[in-house]
Structures are given as structure tokens and as C-alpha cells.
Amino acid sequence: MNGLATGFVLAVHGGAGTISGDRMTTSRLASYHDGLCLAVAAGRSILAGGGRALDAVTEAVIALEDNPLFNAGRGSVFTAAGTQEMDASIMDGSNRRAGAVAGIFGPRNPILAARAVMERSRHVLMIGEGALSFCREQGLAVAEPGYFYTEERRQELQRALDGGEDARYRHGTVGAVARDRHGNLAAATSTGGMTGKAPGRVGDSPIIGAGTYADNATCAVSATGHGEFFIEHGAAFEIAARLRHAHQPLPDAAQAVLDSLDAVGGSGGVVAVDRTGATALPFNTGRMYRGYVRDGGAIHTAIYDEPYRVQSM
Ligand code: ASP
Numbered sequence: 001m002n003g004l005a006t007g008f009v010l011a012v013h014g015g016a017g018t019i020s021g022d023r024m025t026t027s028r029l030a031s032y033h034d035g036l037c038l039a040v041a042a043g044r045s046i047l048a049g050g051g052r053a054l055d056a057v058t059e060a061v062i063a064l065e066d067n068p069l070f071n072a073g074r075g076s077v078f079t080a081a082g083t084q085e086m087d088a089s090i091m092d093g094s095n096r097r098a099g100a101v102a103g104i105f106g107p108r109n110p111i112l113a114a115r116a117v118m119e120r121s122r123h124v125l126m127i128g129e130g131a132l133s134f135c136r137e138q139g140l141a142v143a144e145p146g147y148f149y150t151e152e153r154r155q156e157l158q159r160a161l162d163g164g165e166d167a168r169y170r171h172g173t174v175g176a177v178a179r180d181r182h183g184n185l186a187a188a189t190s191t192g193g194m195t196g197k198a199p200g201r202v203g204d205s206p207i208i209g210a211g212t213y214a215d216n217a218t219c220a221v222s223a224t225g226h227g228e229f230f231i232e233h234g235a236a237f238e239i240a241a242r243l244r245h246a247h248q249p250l251p252d253a254a255q256a257v258l259d260s261l262d263a264v265g266g267s268g269g270v271v272a273v274d275r276t277g278a279t280a281l282p283f284n285t286g287r288m289y290r291g292y293v294r295d296g297g298a299i300h301t302a303i304y305d306e307p308y309r310v311q312s313m
């Protein structure tokens with residue numbers, strides 16, 4: 001995928017893990033492709049109408065949060081204590097404003113909670129009870145606990161507690177990056193975290209510069225993977241820093257950061273778009289649910305290291 005000087009670009013991911021190969025079926029694969037396609041289409045309809053990258057990534061992430069196949073919002077994984085704790089963040093590259101929430105349970109779309117923190121509070125990151133009362137004050141939609149529950153995630157927790165689930169399959173997250181027709185960049189990420197995590201554990205997804213970053217001068221990045229490594233490596237910011245200071249092309253910068261994570265056992269991937277519209281969607285996990293669309297082009301989706309499916313939607 002080569003860079004463009006004009007036009008919009010949107011890329012999404014639905015995590016680099018979540019389900020081990022032996023439990024993947026053809027019909028499940030089709031459902032994942034459909035879910036990715038719907039999310040890309042949701043973002044595309046904003047961008048094609050001349051809308052903002054910030055709105056496009058928000059809508060794309062909402063579509064993924066609402067789909068129980070993905071580990072964010074509905075379908076979030078369980079902690080070791082059998083609870084669900086969600087993290088999300090969003091960043092507007094046009095002004096480098098950001099918002100994030102961590103350890104929340106209740107708001108139907110955690111990404112809207114993150115966006116409310118960015119747009120309607122004086123803060124960047126809010127957690128737990130305080131974040132929840134802020135969400136209530138802001139009138140964000142709250143779902144019943146049963147809404148977030150899926151039997152499959154419950155079974156994944158059991159396998160993790162029994163020691164039978166590899167760390168590579170214990171994660172998953174959703175995210176989106178976009179460049180709009182005006183040249184603005186944005187990134188958004190939302191997750192239930194890692195299956196069997198300790199209650200109170202927070203990964204990279206709500207950490208600006210680790211799991212999410214956007215700056216019109218460089219690029220927008222949304223990460224997925226073993227969050228502790230992404231935090232320690234400042235992964236998303238490091239990709240932007242390589243563009244800014246070393247003038248590396250985006251694909252090289254993203255790959256270099258993934259390689260450095262790989263070297264210490266950090267599994268995952270990123271989706272990224274730069275100011276020219278160039279994209280990079282590297283991963284080191286064998287699979288990353290992902291999709292993209294360019295102005296005037298078709299929606300493309302892929303899961304494994306394979307040719308993209310061109311969608312007719
Ligand atoms: N990065 C997320 C976390 O560590 C999980 C994931 O992306 O798979 O919470």
C-alpha cells in the first residue's frame with residue numbers, strides 16, 4: 001500500500017490473538033471478516049462525506065465494541081476474579097488532545113467514555129469509580145452486566161486459569177486509525193485487556209504513547225498485543241518518533257518497533273497511517289484481524305499473513 005498525498009485512509013484491527021487456531025472454523029472466519037468490514041464501512045461513511053478522522057475512528061471502534069466476537073465492550077474478556085474491566089483511549093492528531101479511561105465496567109461503549117474525557121473534562125486519563133461517575137454525569141449509555149457477558153470468554157478464562165491458554169491467545173483489542181481528506185489524523189483503541197489479568201491491571205490500550213498515539217505531523221497508531229511490553233517500549237510514540245527524528249518511512253518504523261518487542265517476547269501488532277496516507281499493519285502473532293479502505297477504493301480485510309479479501313460492501 002503506497003502513500004497518497006490526498007484522500008482519506010482508514011485502517012482497523014480487531015486484535016492480534018483472541019482465539020487459538022484449533023478453534024477457528026470457516027463460518028467464524030467469515031463472521032470476523034464481516035465484523036471488520038462493517039467497522040471499516042462505518043468509518044468510511046464519515047470520511048467519504050468529508051468528515052473528520054476523529055469521528056471515523058470513533059464510529060469504527062463502536063462497531064467493533066458492539067460485536068461480541070472482539071475483545072472490547074460487548075465480548076470483553078474476564079479477569080482472574082471473573083470480572084470485566086475495560087480500557088479505551090482516543091487521540092486527535094490535529095491538536096494532540098487525548099482522552100482515556102481504564103478499569104471501567106458499565107458504559108456500553110468505552111471509546112465514547114474516552115472521548116468524553118477528552119472533550120468534556122480537564123483530564124486525559126480517568127479510572128474506576130471516578131471515571132464511572134463522570135460517564136453518568138455525561139449521560140453516556142450504560143448497559144446491564146449481562147450485555148457484556150459471553151460464554152466463550154468465560155471458557156477462555158477457565159482455560160487460562162487451568163494454564164492451557166498461551167499468552168498469545170489471551171489478548172485481543174480493537175482499534176482504528178484514520179487520515180481524513182483535510183489531512184487530520186486520529187487513533188482510537190478499546191479493550192477488555194488480557195484474559196485472566198489481575199483485577200486492577202491496566203495494559204497499553206489507554207496509555208497515550210503506548211497503545212494509542214496521533215499527531216498530524218507524523219502518524220496515528222493503534223496497537224494490540226501483550227500490553228506490558230508495549231508500555232515499556234512506548235510503542236506507539238516510538239513509531240512516531242522514528243518518523244519525526246529519523247525520517248523513517250512508516251512501514252519501516254512500525255516494523256522496527258515490532259521487531260524490538262519481538263526480541264523480548266512481546267507479541268502483538270499495530271495499525272498505523274502517516275500524514276501522507278501511507279499505512280502499515282504489521283504483527284508478529286500469526287494473525288491480526290485487520291482491514292483498511294482508501295478514498296475511492298474497496299474495503300480490504302485479512303486475518304492471517306495472507307492476501308486481503310476485497311469486500312463488495
Ligand atoms: N493490549 C491489550 C492489553 O494488554 C490487549 C491486546 O491488545 O490484545 O490490555
